[in-house]
Structures are given as C-alpha cells and as structure tokens.
Amino acid sequence: DQQVKQNSPSLSVQEGRISILNCDYTNSMFDYFLWYKKYPAEGPTFLISISSIKDKNEDGRFTVFLNKSAKHLSLHIVPSQPGDSAVYFCAASVGGSNYKLTFGKGTLLTVNP
Amino acid sequence: EAQVTQNPRYLITVTGKKLTVTCSQNMNHEYMSWYRQDPGLGLRQIYYSMNVEVTDKGDVPEGYKVSRKEKRNFPLILESPSPNQTSLYFCASSRTGGTGNTIYFGEGSWLTVV
Numbered sequence: 349d350q351q352v353k354q355n356s357p358s359l360s361v362q363e364g365r366i367s368i369l370n371c372d373y374t375n376s377m378f379d380y381f382l383w384y385k386k387y388p389a390e391g392p393t394f395l396i397s398i399s400s401i402k403d404k405n406e407d408g409r410f411t412v413f414l415n416k417s418a419k420h421l422s423l424h425i426v427p428s429q430p431g432d433s434a435v436y437f438c439a440a441s442v443g444g445s446n447y448k449l450t451f452g453k454g455t456l457l458t459v460n461p
Numbered sequence: 462e463a464q465v466t467q468n469p470r471y472l473i474t475v476t477g478k479k480l481t482v483t484c485s486q487n488m489n490h491e492y493m494s495w496y497r498q499d500p501g502l503g504l505r506q507i508y509y510s511m512n513v514e515v516t517d518k519g520d521v522p523e524g525y526k527v528s529r530k531e532k533r534n535f536p537l538i539l540e541s542p543s544p545n546q547t548s549l550y551f552c553a554s555s556r557t558g559g560t561g562n563t564i565y566f567g568e569g570s571w572l573t574v575v
Contacts, residue, residue, distance in 0.1 A: 354503075389568070390568055390569070391465070391553075391566030391567050391569055392566045393566070394564060446492065446563075447557075449506065449564070451505070
C-alpha cells in the first residue's frame with residue numbers, strides 16, 4: 349500500500365509559466381513533508397520542506413502548500429526555468445525526522461524553452 | 462566540500478557472488494541510510510543507522526546486510542545477490558537531533574545482477 353502518491357508520472361510546462369506538482373498521502377501520522385529534486389546520474393537533492401503546523405512554506409521560486417484535511421501537498425515553481433527539468437520526489441515522515449522517509453514514485457518535470 | 466561517496470558507481474555481477482557497496486561521508490553525520498530506486502516505485506529505504514553500532518531495518522531489508530563500525534562509513538552488503546536486487550542504490554546521511562536536518566545523498570550505484 350503506497351502511503352505517498354504522486355499520480356502524475358510526468359508534467360510538461362513552458363518556460364516562465366507555473367509548474368504545479370502534486371502529492372497525496374494516506375498516513376495521517378505523517379507530520380513532515382519534503383520535496384527532493386533529482387537530475388539523471390545524480391543523487392536526489394533537498395529542495396524544500398514543510399511541517400504539518402504550517403500550510404505554506406516559500407523559498408524563492410519554490411512554494412509548498414499543505415492541505416492536511418485533504419492529505420494533499422503541492423509544489424509550485426514560479427517562474428519555471430529549463431534548469432528545473434528533473435524528477436521531483438515527494439517524501440513524508442513522522443515526528444519531523446529524516447530517519448524513515450517514505451517517498452512517492454516521482455514526477456518528471458520538463459520545462460520547455 | 463560536503464560529500465557522500467559511493468563505490469562502485471556501476472557494477473555488473475552474477476547471482477550469488479557476494480558484493481559490498483561502500484558509502485562514506487565527510488560531514489561527521491550520525492545518521493546514514495541506504496535506499497534503492499526502482500522504476501515505478503520511487504525510493505525505498507533498505508537500512509538506516511542512527512550512530513556507530515546502531516542499525517535498523519527500513520522498508521525493504523531482505524537480502525541485505527549493513528554494518529556501522531565507524532561514523533563515516535556505512536557499507537551495504539549483498540551476501541548472495543539475486544536478479545531482483547538489480548537496482549539503483551543511494552546512500553544518504555544527515556545530522557540527528559531537532560527537525561528539518563537536510564539529508565545528503567550520494568550519486569548512486571547502478572547494480573546489475575545477472
């Protein structure tokens with residue numbers, strides 16, 4: 349049973365437009381959520397996180413929104429740039445830790461010039 | 462430079478031939494972990510370690526062993542590899558304590574078992 353779901357395997361957007369990547373979770377014990385970006389032939393790199401006590405966290409072009417009642421979070425990238433093209437993984441954990449992260453399957457974002 | 466280094470990066474091996482994938486970090490992190498990435502399945506945790514001599518199973522530990530004799534190293538051991546262990550493996554490390562510690566991942570090790 350997949351506890352963290354990224355239902356869109358891929359997303360394609362134009363440069364300068366908004367990219368919205370979605371993630372749903374089923375485990376109500378999750379209280380810490382992260383987004384990782386992964387380029388081919390590289391390890392994932394941390395992008396942004398949010399605690400369940402917040403509903404929004406912003407870092408430059410990246411904003412993560414959390415809707416606890418819907419068990420849904422989304423990553424907004426504005427404006428999208430070609431260098432943002434990568435696989436994005438949503439991850440969740442219990443207790444605010446990194447120790448046992450549960451990852452989604454990932455969404456391949458392609459930003460077209 | 463903060464680094465998590467894995468070796469080998471690429472390996473083709475045969476079923477049953479024991480192999481070890483090494484992982485080393487230079488950030489004095491207490492926490493280290495191994496993940497595997499498979500198509501359509503995302504990243505799944507194999508084992509993790511909270512400190513020297515402290516290890517615990519992740520979600521998919523079958524067929525793997527680990528050891529943490531030194532803080533900087535966390536090798537992944539496949540005693541008798543099988544084709545279903547063909548995968549992309551990532552080692553990761555982070556500090557412990559508090560919340561929101563960034564996890565650093567290695568570049569990955571492609572393992573093919575034939």
